[in-house]
Amino acid sequence: MIDTGWLGPQEWQAVLLSLKVSAVATVVGMPFAVAVAWLLARRSFPGHGLLSGMVHLPLVLPPVVTGYLLLLTFGTQGPIGGPLKSLGIVFAFRWTGAALAAGIMGFPLMVRAIRLGFEAVDPRLEQAAATLGAPRAWIFLTVTLPLILPAMLAGATLGFAKAMGEFGATITFVSNIPGQTQTLPSAIYALLQVPGGESAALRLVAVSAVIAIGAVLVSEWMARRMKARLQGRADA
Amino acid sequence: MLEVAFRHRFPGLSLDVAFSAPAGITALFGPSGCGKTTTVNAIAGLMRPDQGRILLEGRDLTELPPQARRIGYVFQDARLFPHMTVRANLRYPARWRRGAGRDFDRITEMLGLGHLLGRRPANLSGGERQRVAIGRALLSDPALLVMDEPLAALDAARKSEIMPWLERLRDDTRLPILYVSHAIPEVLRLANTLVLMRQGRVTHAAPLTDVLADPDLAPELGPREAGALISARVVGTESDGMIRAATAGGEILLPAMPAAEGRQLRLRILAHEVILSREAPRGLSALNVLPVRITRMRDGLVQLALGDERMLAQVTPRSAKALDLRPGIACHAIVKSVSVLPS
Structure with missing residues (x-):
């Protein structure tokens, strides 16, 4: 393990694990978020309101409740976790479970941002593409998707930040095992529980602040570039 | 040939549209909200009408x-x-349509797009954007x-910038064009066929020159727009620069302009610029007096036969009575002004 002398190996582990968990949660969650946002923004169907409510549930439920529900369904005895276990996929008390919890908690934020993006795309551009002969899937890939990229970026930033900070659902679902499921917030919490842990906790707080600010800055920079492209300030 | 017949019900408007458009430019003309855009959307497949049929060739x-x-x-x-x-x-279209994109160089040249290819739409003027479209x-x-009203969103200067490109399109390609508009000047310059729409229905569909010379229909184009379109051929230039042109009913003098002998012209003669006289007039400042025969009358508009072409004159009911104007009689049309349409 890396030892800078500033952060101990266990702290480093927590930082790297959090980055991994958040990146996986965001990347894996993105296609689902785009699909659900598209359904909510562009389709009307029975159960539209129900779907919207379900997606937003993690936003309004206490995180501990979400974590416990995850444990009930994705635990090794759960209705989904059980069959998955026989396939060799285990979530409970693994880093994958932390990613699942982080992804679920960040999902509503991603969907909301991307949905706004879909609603801002002029469907008349898609109509124009249809008169030019492009099939619907191609129109989605070449017209709709590029135009919602800024919204996807905003959603990814929110989802990633939420995942970095996720604590309640994670600790309930996968506990706080150093090197396994101990993410940055869990590590800070654990350090604060032992005498003399404050200085290490403070260092982790600084790291998490730097990561959060860095994520926002990178996303702002990318958003500016995309906007410049869309508004034509950057001609080819 | 495009053949359209469909019905569709909207909450505020029910459409019952039927017309056919021959080759050339067919103008779909009518007031805002009469269903023109819905009609072209139904033709293009962007709207499914309740019932009907659309045939193309x-x-x-x-x-x-x-x-x-x-x-x-x-x-x-x-x-x-x-x-x-x-x-x-x-x-964009080239990927999915066989034959699409084939004339890239010719079309970008025809529309003058060569120097715009690397730009993005946000950096184009309204007229340039429309040309790219x-x-x-x-x-x-x-x-x-x-x-669909391709010029409506543009100011007068941009309109006159695009118009020549549209004329070129009409003359250089043999593509049938359906042109939605509620602007008479565009229709006059571009269309061969006119389809008049009102409140979701096609009231008339006929060659442009017939509609313009029809006293029943001409008022639909607007109160000051009634008047015919006739063709003429340049036969010579006078010593003072004025142009002599032959029409179906005799020669006419036109204001000085560069025009080679033999060139075909389209002349617009507004009904309120024509005065009728039973006797051959003398001592007039107006230069053009044409022999005509009255063919129809309606609401102060008199249709006149000029050889095999038709034109309109506006008269008050009092004058019509005083001169005893009625179909069949010959008289003289004094034309106060003629405008020459580019063609």
């Missing part, structure tokens, strides 16, 4: 999605893809081009 389009109809659509608001360069916009529609290898 005998091909039944009714059940086809827009992708399969081969109808190039130029929207009022251009609808260029903002995240693509002009070149990528123009190339026309080019993109043409490059989709259309069997019909529909244009």
Whole structure:
């Protein structure tokens, strides 16, 4: 393990694990978020309101409740976790479970941002593409998707930040095992529980602040570039 | 030939549209909200009417999605893809249609787009954007081009910038064009056929010159617009520079302009610029007096036969009575002014 002398190996582990968990949660969650946002923004169907409510549930439920529900369904005895276990996929008390919890908690934020993006795309551009002969899937890939990229970026930033900070659902679902499921917030919490842990906790707080600010800055920079492209300030 | 017949009910308007459009430019003309855009959307497949049939050159389009109809659509608001360069916009149709994109060089040259290819739509003027939209529609290898008020969003200067390109399009391609408009000057310059719409219905569909010379229909074009379009041929230039042109009913003098002998002209003679006289007039400042015969009358508009062409004159009921004007009698049409339409 890396030892800078500033952060101990266990702290480093927590930082790297959090980055991994958040990146996986965001990347894996993105296609689902785009699909659900598209359904909510562009389709009307029975159960539209129900779907919207379900997606937003993690936003309004206490995180501990979400974590416990995850444990009930994705635990090794759960209705989904059980069959998955026989396939060799285990979530409970693994880093994958932390990613699942982080992804679920960040999902509503991603969907909301991307949905706004879909609603801002002029469907008349898609109509124009249809008169030019492009099939619907191609129109989605070449017209709709590029135009919602800024919204996807905003959603990814929110989802990633939420995942970095996720604590309640994670600790309930996968506990706080150093090197396994101990993410940055869990590590800070654990350090604060032992005498003399404050200085290490403070260092982790600084790291998490730097990561959060860095994520926002990178996303702002990318958003500016995309906007410049869309508004034509950057001609080819 | 495009044949359209469909019905559709909207909450505020019910449409019952039927017309056919021959080759050339057919103008779909009518007040705002009369169903023109809905009609072209139904033709292009962007709207499914409750019932009806759309045939293009005998091909039944009714059940086809827009992708399969081969109808190039130029929207009022251009609808260029903002995240693509002009070149990528123009190339967009080429991927999915056989034959599309084939004339890239010819069409970009015809529309003067060469120097714009690397730009993005946000960096184009309104007129340039509309030209790119026309080019993109043409490059989709259309069997019909529909244009929904392509000039309506542009100011007068931009309109006159685009107009010559549209005329070139009409003259250089043999593509049938359906042109939606509520602006008479555009229709007069571009169309051969006029389809008049009102409140969801087609009231008339006929060659433009017939509609313009029809005392029943001409008022629909607007109170000051009644008047005919006749053709003429330049036969010579006077010593003072004025142009002599032959019409179906005799020679006419036109204001000085550069015009080679033999050139065909289209002349617009507004009904309120024509005075009728039973006797051959003398001592007039007006230069053009044409022998005509009255063919029809209606509400102060008199249709006149000038050889085999028709024109209109506006008279008050009092004058009509005083001169005893009625169909069949010969008289003299004093034409106060003539405008020459580019053609």
